[in-house]
Amino acid sequence: MPNRILIVDDEILVLAEFKTALELEGYKVWTSQSAKAALTIVQEASFDLIVLDFIMPGMDGLELLARIRKHQPLVRSIIISGKLDGGRSEDDLTKTLGEQVEADLYLNKPVQNERLVAAVKALLTDTHGGDWKAIAGQLVQGQRVPIGKARAASKALKKSLKKKR
Amino acid sequence: MPEQPEKLPFEASAYLQTLIGRELFRGRELAVVELVKNAYDSGARNVSIRISTPTEKRPASFEVTDDGSGMDLAEIKRLFMFAGYSEKSSDTIGPEGRMPTGEKGIGRFASDRLGSSLQVETKTAGQTEGIVVPINWNLFNTRKKRFNQIEVPYYRRPLSFLQKEQSGTRLTITQLREPWDRASIEELRRSLAQLLNPFDPPKHFQIHFEVVDSEALSGQIQGTPVVEPDFDLRFTVKGGGVLERTLKHTPTSAEEKKSTSSGIEGAGKLVGLRGRLYYYVKHPKRAQVHGQPAGVFLFRDGFRIEPFGSGTADWLGIGEKRAKRAGHAHIVPSRLFGFISISRQEHEGLRDTTSREALPDTAESRALVHVLKSDILAFLEDEIRRGVAEPRWEESRTRKAAELQRVRFQALSAMSSAVAHELRQPLQVIRSAAGNIATRVRQLRLDDEVIRNAQQSIDLSIERIDQRIQLISALTGTKLDISSKIDMVTVIKEECQQFSERIQEHAIELQLNLPATQPATVSDPLVRMVVKNIVENAIKTLSEVGDGRRRRLQVSLQRENGRHVVAVQDNGLGIPADLQEKLFAKFAPGTTGGMGVALYVCQLLVKSHGGEIKFKTLEARGTTFTAYFAEQELPDAE
Numbered sequence: 001m002p003n004r005i006l007i008v009d010d011e012i013l014v015l016a017e018f019k020t021a022l023e024l025e026g027y028k029v030w031t032s033q034s035a036k037a038a039l040t041i042v043q044e045a046s047f048d049l050i051v052l053d054f055i056m057p058g059m060d061g062l063e064l065l066a067r068i069r070k071h072q073p074l075v076r077s078i079i080i081s082g083k084l085d086g087g088r089s090e091d092d093l094t095k096t097l098g099e100q101v102e103a104d105l106y107l108n109k110p111v112q113n114e115r116l117v118a119a120v121k122a123l124l125t126d127t128h129g130g131d132w133k134a135i136a137g138q139l140v141q142g143q144r145v146p147i148g149k150a151r152a153a154s155k156a157l158k159k160s161l162k163k164k165r
Numbered sequence: 166m167p168e169q170p171e172k173l174p175f176e177a178s179a180y181l182q183t184l185i186g187r188e189l190f191r192g193r194e195l196a197v198v199e200l201v202k203n204a205y206d207s208g209a210r211n212v213s214i215r216i217s218t219p220t221e222k223r224p225a226s227f228e229v230t231d232d233g234s235g236m237d238l239a240e241i242k243r244l245f246m247f248a249g250y251s252e253k254s255s256d257t258i259g260p261e262g263r264m265p266t267g268e269k270g271i272g273r274f275a276s277d278r279l280g281s282s283l284q285v286e287t288k289t290a291g292q293t294e295g296i297v298v299p300i301n302w303n304l305f306n307t308r309k310k311r312f313n314q315i316e317v318p319y320y321r322r323p324l325s326f327l328q329k330e331q332s333g334t335r336l337t338i339t340q341l342r343e344p345w346d347r348a349s350i351e352e353l354r355r356s357l358a359q360l361l362n363p364f365d366p367p368k369h370f371q372i373h374f375e376v377v378d379s380e381a382l383s384g385q386i387q388g389t390p391v392v393e394p395d396f397d398l399r400f401t402v403k404g405g406g407v408l409e410r411t412l413k414h415t416p417t418s419a420e421e422k423k424s425t426s427s428g429i430e431g432a433g434k435l436v437g438l439r440g441r442l443y444y445y446v447k448h449p450k451r452a453q454v455h456g457q458p459a460g461v462f463l464f465r466d467g468f469r470i471e472p473f474g475s476g477t478a479d480w481l482g483i484g485e486k487r488a489k490r491a492g493h494a495h496i497v498p499s500r501l502f503g504f505i506s507i508s509r510q511e512h513e514g515l516r517d518t519t520s521r522e523a524l525p526d527t528a529e530s531r532a533l534v535h536v537l538k539s540d541i542l543a544f545l546e547d548e549i550r551r552g553v554a555e556p557r558w559e560e561s562r563t564r565k566a567a568e569l570q571r572v573r574f575q576a577l578s579a580m581s582s583a584v585a586h587e588l589r590q591p592l593q594v595i596r597s598a599a600g601n602i603a604t605r606v607r608q609l610r611l612d613d614e615v616i617r618n619a620q621q622s623i624d625l626s627i628e629r630i631d632q633r634i635q636l637i638s639a640l641t642g643t644k645l646d647i648s649s650k651i652d653m654v655t656v657i658k659e660e661c662q663q664f665s666e667r668i669q670e671h672a673i674e675l676q677l678n679l680p681a682t683q684p685a686t687v688s689d690p691l692v693r694m695v696v697k698n699i700v701e702n703a704i705k706t707l708s709e710v711g712d713g714r715r716r717r718l719q720v721s722l723q724r725e726n727g728r729h730v731v732a733v734q735d736n737g738l739g740i741p742a743d744l745q746e747k748l749f750a751k752f753a754p755g756t757t758g759g760m761g762v763a764l765y766v767c768q769l770l771v772k773s774h775g776g777e778i779k780f781k782t783l784e785a786r787g788t789t790f791t792a793y794f795a796e797q798e799l800p801d802a803e
Contacts, residue, residue, distance in 0.1 A: 011590045011593075013590075013594040014590060014594055014597070017593070017597030020597075020601045021604065024601060024608065025604075055586070082585070082586050082589030082592075082593065083582075083585070089662070089663045091662075109593045110592040110595075110597075110631060111593065111596070112596060113600025113603075113604065
């Protein structure tokens with residue numbers, strides 16, 4: 001059974017191309033153009049991985065991730081943004097977002113298909129080495145990321161966009 | 166023969182005393198001033214004023230005691246008892262060559278303003294007895310008697326306050342018309358302090374003040390001249406009406422600037438007039454003016470003429486001008502101090518009115534105001550305009566321009582940030598779409614070189630556009646101008662770390678020659694931008710090396726003459742000779758991809774921070790870029 005992926009981005013063309021890229025690799029892909037619609041989708045279907053845009057109208061990617069985690073605590077996640085570079089590397093931001101909202105990976109737009117696909121593959125095959133304790137731990141922890149913390153994290157990141165060190 | 170006419174004599178009613186004594190002066194202080202001036206004219210070196218509040222044993226009294234020449238009976242009859250008579254001529258008196266201040270012969274009657282009862286006790290030197298004259302001013306308060314019909318007794322007696330060889334006079338006023346409370350005593354002290362020219366006081370003359378049972382209000386009266394003005398203008402009217410001015414404008418110049426002007430209308434009438442104006446660019450501190458009120462005071466022979474210089478008398482029209490033409494009036498009245506000195510001997514036309522509250526409107530007094538306004542003040546105002554106002558306008562213009570620049574930059578920054586974000590969306594679409602085409606082509610087992618090349622071109626172009634966007638983001642989104650304390654080593658390591666994948670991909674040997682730590686006060690984002698750029702250029706040129714040599718990249722950090730020196734050396738292809746000259750030029754064309762604008766911008770920014778970027782290159786052997794960062798000052802804590 002193919003892995004199920006949800007992509008959330010307010011840019012419809014980006015959505016379409018990401019969907020194609022992942023479908024061509026054999027994944028089953030859902031898309032949503034807004035955080036609100038995404039929250040409805042995750043109540044009806046479960047996913048292995050979610051690709052989220054950081055900056056979206058209404059609710060941003062970090063808060064959306066925290067909310068999705070309430071329903072699907074084990075879901076893997078990739079945050080993508082065209083705005084968060086400002087001198088900080090992808091590794092650096094991956095670390096920050098991992099600590100703040102338990103996101104698995106951060107990628108800068110424009111990302112190459114190969115890189116996106118490789119990242120998706122890596123995350124989906126990483127099952128914590130079959131360590132069920134770790135998985136259970138993440139399950140508990142994932143549910144615990146409070147919405148307020150996610151909001152604070154995105155606020156801090158947006159602020160750092162304006163100030164940038 | 167013409168007929169010899171009969172004559173009609175003028176006579177004065179006793180009430181005249183009330184007019185010249187009690188009703189002439191606006192305030193009690195002016196009456197006291199008159200008594201002090203009389204003491205001065207009698208050659209006194211010391212005059213003491215003593216105010217006693219009433220007790221059960223004695224009534225309230227006001228005493229003025231001086232150590233002047235005193236009077237014998239003949240002098241009392243000739244001087245004191247003769248209203249309007251004054252021997253005070255233009256001849257100087259006493260060992261100090263004093264110019265008498267009284268000339269109207271009515272000063273003594275001023276005591277009536279203070280109280281209805283006066284006791285005069287006076288003695289000349291060498292006499293054992295003095296003369297005591299008690300006067301009840303109320304006796305004059307009738308229109309039915311003639312002035313000379315009022316008689317007062319006198320007694321000869323030793324005076325306890327004077328030794329045989331001493332001379333002097335004591336006036337004791339009782340039956341006071343108004344009580345002296347704290348506020349009125351303070352007002353009197355202020356008036357007396359302003360009576361003598363603090364800038365140029367009369368010699369050997371002191372006023373002592375005693376309020377019985379109040380040490381706080383007692384003590385010597387003295388005015389302290391103002392100090393440390395920004396503008397100090399001295400002036401004198403010389404013979405022929407030539408005005409000599411000496412200006413000192415601190416701190417711009419400690420030099421005195423001398424100038425003269427002649428032909429000013431009326432100046433010829435003011436020969437001998439001198440004065441000094443002190444102007445403060447900012448409101449003066451208390452320690453600079455010692456509580457002196459602002460204003461240009463008029464002093465005659467060292468004694469003040471009211472009301473010139475007082476807060477309410479805008480006799481030089483400074484306040485009026487400011488009210489009418491604020492932008493052209495550079496003198497702020499509250500920051501101008503100074504005095505004009507005139508002399509009774511030299512400026513006969515500049516007498517004051519009997520009430521001592523103004524100058525009568527004469528040709529001389531008009532000339533005085535004209536010369537001061539049209540020349541002295543105009544000159545000072547011009548100096549203030551050139552020395553203070555104009556530089557301030559310039560500063561304000563510069564500040565506004567900088568502010569505009571800042572706002573413009575802010576707007577540009579916000580726009581660039583939005584544009585960068587907007588551009589990245591279509592870039593993402595193009596990149597993903599190209600990727601999808603490639604995937605699909607592969608899945609369809611089509612191996613076509615044209616498609617492959619097209620895809621590669623698209624990817625490279627996207628990469629270049631993205632680099633430009635990153636540069637714009639870095640330029641507009643960071644506070645390049647604000648320095649902070651950083652460790653250069655950490656910053657360099659972090660920036661190199663960002664290229665670890667590419668370094669690995671191109672099999673580059675990276676060597677970091679860094680000290681353990683190197684603290685610096687510099688612009689962190691600027692250092693990062695520059696290091697990132699030159700390391701990136703080096704990686705790019707190394708990636709183009711195809712002759713099988715080992716690709717080496719060396720990044721080192723040193724301190725040199727207080728500057729932080731970052732050197733990035735590669736053993737790549739070097740920079741072609743035709744490109745070297747244009748390397749730091751705007752839009753330098755070249756084959757080096759991202760170099761053009763980025764290096765130009767980096768060089769501009771580093772130079773604006775007192776540093777520079779240099780390079781050495783050998784074709785086919787490699788290039789070394791060296792960036793020098795100067796230490797900056799920490800911004801002031803807000």
